[in-house]
Amino acid sequence: MNHKHDKSAKTRAIHRIKIVKGHLTKIQKMLDNDEYCVGIVHQSRAVQSALKKLDSLIIENHLKTCVIDQIQNGEEDRVVAELLKLFDYKD
Secondary structure (H helix, E strand, C coil), rough: CCCCHHHHHHHHHHHHHHHHHHHHHHHHHHHHCCHHHHHHHHHHCCCCCCHHHHHHHHHHHHHHHHHHHHHHCCCCCHHHHHHHHHCCCCC
């Protein structure tokens, strides 16, 4: 399914992914070097934070583009079901 994505949002999402990759590489090196556990956990939390920001960015773009298109095409029920599932309100 093709979607219209905001170029700026796409660029920011790719940037976030690169940040996550960098943190993961750092964690692997820290583990390889038997570094202090607390430092590793700090890096792990940085990954989690970056992933949350990535999710927020993607969801915001989805709401501003895909959801609007689907509603304009009469797919309200599908949009609501999809969003409920995304936010763990419905299986």
